[in-house]
Ligand SMILES: Nc1ncnc2c1ncn2[C@@H]1O[C@H](COP(=O)(O)OP(=O)(O)OP(=O)(O)O)[C@@H](O)[C@H]1O
């Protein structure tokens with residue numbers, strides 16, 4: 173039932189006392205009483221929240237609500253709360269939820285006890301004249317923190333009774349309130365919805381010392397690593413590991429690009445350390461990438477060849493279990509923890525008066541522009557050297573250069589006009605997509621080749637595995653050719669006049685600042 | 689929107705209890721339903737615990753004059769136009785309108801977007817008001833006690849329809865207040881449907897549950913615990929839906 177008017181019961185008045193008092197003035201009958209425990213869920217990075225949804229599960233059902241109004245959008249019956257999008261029904265608003273979730277899991281956030289009772293307020297003929305609901309909510313086990321709302325719904329032909337009741341409630345100290353929705357509820361429970369993002373988002377000022385700016389960037393990166401460790405350890409979904417790795421990669425990329433900022437040997441050691449951290453997770457990520465794309469792979473081969481290809485996935489899944497154990501053990505090791513702890517200790521230590529690297533003390537704006545200029549030139553130079561006869565390896569080199577450039581643009585975005593930076597990043601992204609696809613296809617082909625003889629054939633039979641995987645490789649190879657064919661056009665676009673001017677305008681060696 | 693009148697020229701045959709219970713069932717199945725209590729005795733109004741209130745104008749003028757008096761009952765989806773003692777003047781009022789037999793029909797057209805079903809509980813007589821009902825209703829549901837006199841009234845109604853050029857197939861009689869232990873009831877229930885093929889096949893027996901509606905002021909179909917009347921009216925309603933072509937989501 174949709175109740176239109178909501179009143180907040182003052183914290184000092186409890187529900188029973190309120191109903192007793194009301195009963196002295198109005199005839200009241202209980203029409204319905206329900207009590208349930210709701211566990212609100214969202215993805216780690218608040219994908220439902222960001223799409224305007226709130227979702228909870230009880231022991232019987234899963235319900236989707238509108239974040240703003242708190243009203244029910246749709247629901248379905250289920251005993252266990254859904255975790256992945258595959259468990260959602262393909263109707264109503266659920267497909268939109270599934271699209272927002274992608275590969276992320278729904279994790280429990282807040283567990284609320286909700287006591288909902290509906291009443292009819294009756295006149296002397298015992299005719300219902302106003303509908304009323306009283307709803308009490310509190311975190312399970314903390315009844316003392318209960319919040320209670322009273323909702324009224326007028327009945328046609330009994331408007332004056334409605335006015336009398338709502339007037340009475342206000343004289344009793346109840347205040348009319350807008351429907352609160354869920355934003356406030358999350359905050360009350362100590363969450364800060366929508367805040368996590370794996371993106372780099374640091375605010376730098378142009379005059380800041382470059383070594384200080386670098387620390388700010390590194391600090392955010394290690395923050396993202398730390399925040400993902402728990403979900404990564406528990407294997408809640410694949411993206412904890414992914415976000416962790418991306419931050420490791422960004423850290424390494426930054427260490428290799430910001431030359432002359434810290435002490436050289438220190439930088440080299442940190443790079444090695446994070447190389448070790450990244451390598452630990454390599455197998456897991458590769459396996460995840462394949463397993464996430466399992467359906468896509470299976471659909472690339474004809475129906476009768478799928479068993480052979482699936483044998484590969486089964487093998488991968490088993491190996492992932494063993495490799496995960498190995499990774500977790502290593503993550504508990506002294507070495508691993510020392511790398512992160514030491515790095516954090518360094519980032520938190522006071523900035524030395526005299527920079528450790530020759531360029532550490534320069535203002536970050538000039539240094540950032542220098543790094544970006546250099547990387548951009550490199551990308552253009554390498555790209556221009558590529559023609560149809562160039563070996564694949566050189567495209568991979570270019571891909572890595574592009575990634576480095578991308579990271580630089582993202583680290584230092586706050587130093588430049590946002591809209592132009594976004595445009596530039598967008599243009600770079602198009603080229604990166606082509607190079608990324610090409611690389612993925614090459615790596616996939618190599619991986620399949622590598623596994624070909626390692627997959628236990630089992631009931632499917634060795635021959636069948638070979639034929640199926642061979643078929644799949646054929647499909648991948650023709651895609652690889654297609655992607656490579658498109659490279660030239662993508663690169664020409666990126667190297668074009670628009671970007672050249674943008675790079676010159678934003679990062680050109682300026683005579684201002686007097687730092688040289 | 690379908691309009692069903694519950695009509696019999698005789699009094700005390702179960703018109704009102706039929707209107708009340710069928711209305712409740714229809715609404716509980718999701719039909720947006722309006723019951724109009726056309727009888728100044730206002731028995732339907734009483735069963736729904738509503739105070740008599742409406743003015744003659746509500747049915748003559750319709751529109752906002754009708755809207756103003758409609759009350760929400762205790763049952764979701766079920767509204768009521770309560771009767772009023774002034775409704776005793778309804779037939780005079782209808783007689784004074786330009787198209788004296790079709791005024792009610794025009795009035796009810798005004799709510800066709802708001803309701804899926806309108807049920808008319810009629811007073812026991814044959815006046816200008818009832819003639820309006822004959823023109824407004826798609827069907828006349830006719831509670832018939834299986835007695836000789838009741839049978840005669842039904843036959844007289846059919847004849848009246850023929851004389852007036854109205855379609856007699858719109859009359860849907862059913863047996864009301866049936867007492868199986870009475871041999872006359874049994875005999876008439878066997879013979880009458882043969883002469884009148886339009887008869888509905890679900891009889892409503894004489895039940896103390898139905899009598900108690902006046903004590904509880906509730907439809908018997910809404911009673912908690914006692915369910916026999918609910919089953920009987922459920923069967924009658926289902927049969928009726930088929931006959932008049934009411935399907936959910938109309
Ligand atoms: N099936 C039944 N079993 C028992 N009692 C019944 C049954 N049907 C009707 N009654 C009782 O008979 C009386 C008359 O019923 P009801 O008021 O429905 O008839 P009516 O045709 O509407 O009468 P009126 O013509 O006065 O409007 C009521 O007291 C009612 O409770």
Ligand SMILES: [Mg+2]
Nearest residue numbers: 703704727731
């Ligand atoms: Mg009656």
